[in-house]
Amino acid sequence: APAPPSPAVAPPLPPLREPLAPRQVRSASGPAPVPEATAAAGPNLVERGIAYIRQWFTRGNVPVKVGMLVLLAGVAALLKYGSDAGWFSFPPAFRLAGISLAALAGLAFAWRKRGSHRAFALALQGGAIGVLLLVVFAAFKNHGLIDALPAFAISVVLIAGLCVMAVLQESRTLAILGVLAGFMAPVWLSDGGGNHVALFSYYALLNAGIFAIAWVRPWRILNLLGFAFTWGIGTLWGVLDYTPAKFASTEPFLLLFFAFYLLLPLLYARRAATPGGARIDGCLLFGTPLVAFSLQAGLLQGERMPLALCALGVALLYAVLARALLGRERLHLLAQGYAILAVGFATLAVPLALSAKATASVFALEGAGLVWLGLVQQRRLARWTGIGLQLAAAFALAVGIDGAHALRGGAEFAVANAVFMGALLIALAAFASAWLYRGAGNRPVAVIAYAWALAWWLGNAGTEIARFVEPRSVLHGMLLLLGVTGWLAAEVHRRRPALALSLTTLGGFVLAFPLAFMQVAEHGQPFAGHGAWAWPLFAALGVRSLLCLRSAGDAIAGPAQLAWWLLWPTVLSLLSWHLGKRFELAGGWVGMLLALPWLLLAVLSLRRWHWLARPLGVAFDRYRPILQAATFAVLGLWWLVSLASAGAAAPLPWIALLNPLDLAQLAALLLAAMCLWSADARQRLAGLRLGLLPLAALVLVSTITLRAVHHWGGIGWVSGSRRGQWGLWLAGAILMAVVLAKLLLIDRGNLGDLLGIGAFIAY
Template identity: 50%
Template sequence: MDVLIVVVACIAGLFVGGIFGGNIAFGFFGGLAIGVAFARLRALAERVDALGRQLEALQRPPAAARPPAAQDAVSAPVEARTPSPAAAEPAAAPAAAAPVVDPLPAPPPLAPPALPAQASAPRVTTSTPRKTEPDALQRWAGGLKRWFTEGNVPVKVGMLVLFAGIAALLKYAADEGWLRLPIELRLAGVALAAIAALAFGWRERRRRPSFGLALQGGAIGVLLLTVFAAFRLYHLLPATAAFALMLLLVAGAGALAVLQDALALAVLGLLAGFAAPILISTGSGDHVVLFSYYALLNLAIFAIAWLRSWRVLNLLGFFFTYAIGSAWGVLRYQHALFASTEPFLLVFFAIYLAIPVSDALRRPPTGRGFVDGTLVFGNPLVAFALQAALLDGERMPLAWSALALALAYLVLAAAMMSRRRVLGESFAVLAVGFATLAVPLALSARSTACTFALEGAALVWLGLREQRRLPRISGLALQGLAALAFAWALADGAAAGETIAIANGTCIGALLIALAAFASAWLYHRRDDARRELAVLLYVWGLAWWIGAGLREINRFVAPSQRAAALLVLLATTAAVAAFATRRTQAFATALTAAFALAAGTVVALMFGDAGLQPFAGWGLAAFGAYALTGAFTLGQLRERTDLTPALAQIGWVWAWTCAAAVALGQLSADLRLGAGWRTAFAVSPVLAAWAFALLRPRMIAAPLSARFDEWRGALLLLQAIVATCILFGLLWHAGDSAPLPYLPVFNPVELAQVAALLLGARWLADAAAPRELAAHRAPLLAGAGFLFVTAATLRATHQLGGVGWDEHLWSSNLAQTALTVVWSALGVLGWVIGSRRGQWALWLAGAVLMGVVLAKLLLVDRTHLGNLFGIASFIAYGLLCTVIGYFAPAPPRATDEGAAS
């Protein structure tokens, strides 16, 4: 077959050299070089395949292999030539077995000391040094040498020299005028000689196959050249007759190739068949005739492919068909020719689609096997590109074309999956690809985003089910493209004109993207333990689309006064859905989502207050009703979990209702036009009440997780204590307006709230759930908070009863300074007296320190007021108090204080 390839190349070189410039010698030797190179490449490919088969055979374990140790053990007694007397008797057994073994030549003497060690040691094999690979020039030279020295060398050399000699003789005879015969006779003589050579080659096909094939290929080549010369050069044949003769020769070459299993003959006939219309062309440009001929030629290729697995022939046909068709389309196609061109494109596509299928049907159902990627993937891609060119960019017809391809490949994938799995999977990939391509061609960017998202989730499912990476990556990439397409649609104004909330394209598209992400996350969570992080990322991606879609709908379709209620409904729905998913998947991410959604109700409740709305009226009442139902459901679903999510959910649940009640009471007091002190007290009273319930009656707020409430009661109490402390210190700066009631010191709403906070704080520090570090310093903490409360109450009374403004001038007021001096002195006196009477030296010392602070205040601040009655009263009162206390409450001894403390 290599000879035939070289012969064909030489004939082609003679033909090309004769047409372009008349340089036959150059064409001949150029064709010779190309033919040798092609034959060499083919030989190398076959050799690589043979080496691969040999390597597979060597890698298989032998059927029965005797271990080397056993062979060494048997050979050791035979090789021992002079055994010692002690070893003579054990050696009798091998000697007795000697007649069974064939006679062997005497082995050479061995070194006696090395025998025992060598018999027990494993055999060491030495690897021969690896030969250096020859370079490209050496390989070419070696291949050329083998071509001229191996096989039927006389036929190879003889055919080459014969072609060259005949060509040179014909040219010389023509130049010298030796041949004066008419051209018709000369061409007829050449044709008869070629026919005789063809017949002789057919006769010799069995005895000398190489010789016969070479002679047949050369004869067919000469006949083709003769027909071409009679038509093109000498105008002796009409186009129809020349075309018919070439077609006959092509068919004959194909038949001879199939009968003799000769690929080279088939390739020769194929090349001649594709070149015939070009060589015999008259310029009429009838594309129907041209493509009809190529359709018949491709049908012949399909028939040969059914009989012979000649991949080269299939690829050449595929290449020439689409190359010639594309060239014609660029030069001649007009949209008016679509109806007469489209059928041929479909026929060509169907033929090269059927060839891989026919190959699969002829092979045994082994499950997996070789797939010709050039035909399987190249055919639809090239055909679809040509279809797009024929349709001139019309989107909907091209979308229908892509959808038709997807359906065809889907049917083929289902049919081939059980017989040839690799081919079936390839068809499935093409079906998915063309279905994906049909979406943006037929639909808007927003619809494309929806379809891509769902298709991406389906591919993730397929990839995880089949344990294949490509579908998984493709599915994730499609979901990313879906997000980009959706963003593009929004930027392009796709949401304009939407008048219905939720049931609109924008919201549904975003929800579908979120649904695809949730489905992918669930699939990774369920099937791929090694990629749980990716499941979390996909879940967060879907949750962002879910929340984003809800917020966008609220912002677009809900009035500003109702947005807080709508947001609460969104959070309630999110919590319920996440809790339901948690019960099914036991995923921490969904449980955390449910807990945070409940806790976020606190923020929404505060939003009602910021907007000046009553949370338990109108849409707010309905929203909190939905929040109550979904909250109870969510807490019930999280009951059995052992992580922090139940605690977070219930603490957030308690605080949401606490804040809602605070906002409701604060808004109610504002509607009743009560003073600022009442509004503040009403607002903080639910916080203090919840703290009191958690301290004194925890079961009243423990539902529906009563059984486990004690586990996180300490955290709830600590959080409530922090908020109550902030309230206590925040109220220090409150003016204490108690309208419409008159102001009374201590018995006013602001100071009553502070007193309640102090009492609850004292009770909390005495509770077992309080942090030990704070409980150990209970007395100083409460004393400091009480001192601040009394100081603020004194200044507030000065403002309310003395008419001093509640601003920066209050501190410089004589009345305020005198009141602070008297009150602080009274507190110090109380500390002195109680500490002295109870023998508590620390309390007495605290009173003394406070009296020292008052003294410092007298010297630094009040001395500037000695010119008025208030300043003088401060000094006199302080002096009298110190004198009286020094008489009635002396300092107790330290030992007594320590004993009392213990």
């Protein structure tokens, strides 16, 4: 009889490959990564899982795959139903033995068919091993035919055999089934004894198997499953059952698991290499130290110095690995990742030696590392995970800080304390992320990251100054913080120009204005106390910052130099005000001292512009009108306010036009005339020359006349009256009459404004 036609079976396909992240093509010179905006977005974890399930159900020998799943469920249901209905009169041991023999026969048959019917054979092998594991479970849990130890040993043998078959046949699906069954075996075969040494010993054996598979097969999914189950179940046990008495029996397993997952990324990078270089498993590379160090902190339970030594040891280990791999071109990215971790843990050791604020620092460092890896390998999930870790670090640190304690200065040492170092690491991680995103061409994210980092830097340093600097010197410390921040930004800007960096320097100059007024409000002058050296140091940092901005050729260099030249007359005027009040100088001297710095700036802008143009040079010429306008605006305001001053010149006698205030006002008027009649201003300010200057001159003459009356008006009249000298009395009366005539003939038309009213009241 002819053989029955075989069912249509789709041709077998090779094992399913892991989806590769889009790899960036680089030239020999290694340009910056492709901007994120143009990079193709890879599938996320959920999409990859759905694609894997769809592929499993639509490719290969689908009837066999589905049929094996249905068969397992059907056998289990049949056994339960038959047992409940009393169908089987055989003892449980015979029933389970029969099922085991059938499963072994199916396993042997599937092994023989592995060459001709690969998909069918693999599915049948997995199903047979699954049936055998169910038999072991039923014999132990349901019928009590075997004890826990034999059941566990048989399960280990079955799982190991399944993994060996998976490696020999290059079937990742069988390997996944074996790993899942291996990690779940202690759960379904547990007798409730709670022996953590036995549990971790078994997991160590299982991880050794994963390590052996990774030695010959680059199956990343096995590494991730082992990572998730090992650390997940270990963390759960630690939360629920760990006590300090179990430290000695737990610490060796922590170190062993750390060693496994420290080396697995290296094996994966070597085995899963592509023509452009090795592939990096960022989850294991950065996740292993993150989880292991957090668990180590939990085991030590607040013992800061041992934890600091652990961080230092981990840093040394990663430094050795980075040094060993730097010379290998294919593993260069992995070496960079090790170097980042080495620097991070070495920095982390400092605050840990003084405090237990570890979690936030670890999150910040790991977040920066994941951002770097995500940009290099163009993995969006890694990038956003890194950003999320940095935000979590900031939240953890903010929640863990006792604000009242921080303001009281409860820490023992400035800078070398956990709060400062933790916030500093958050700022540095954000600065690194901004640098990486800028290199990748994603400017918006880079600017946001830089602003976040700058806020943490200024807030952290400002808080530290408020906590540890004496109250009278806090504002001086804030001034130095602005100077140092602007200088550092300018130095980086000189090497890698960026608008945000130059704006930081400009912001430091601008914020110095209100800071100077705050110093006056608190101390009377900017240079009080430590301000005597804080301002010169700020000046040195500012000059260096301007030189850096000039070298970079940035558009912000001009506004920064403009703010710089307007700052110093402001500061010197505030100092002059203080000196006049302290030495009880007359009003005329104080007024002149206030105007003197601005008069000097006006003279330099008119006659020695090349002095002010330095260090920017010719490029600063277009800011000359703005600087002159600001200078004369300040002088004009001072000039108007000074009109109400009597201009006393004590201890010198008051002499019209030769007293300090009159000379300063005349100088301001003369400099304004020079500016209005200069070659640059002839076209722009032609209308002001004929209207503003004559009016100002008339007002000044009137003011000088009023001051003369104030100081001299009563001298002749009173002296002549007292001495009985008719001529002297008449001269004084005539002078008063002249002033009255001027008021009636000239100034009476000004009774509608304050100056005219003031003239009549003063008379």
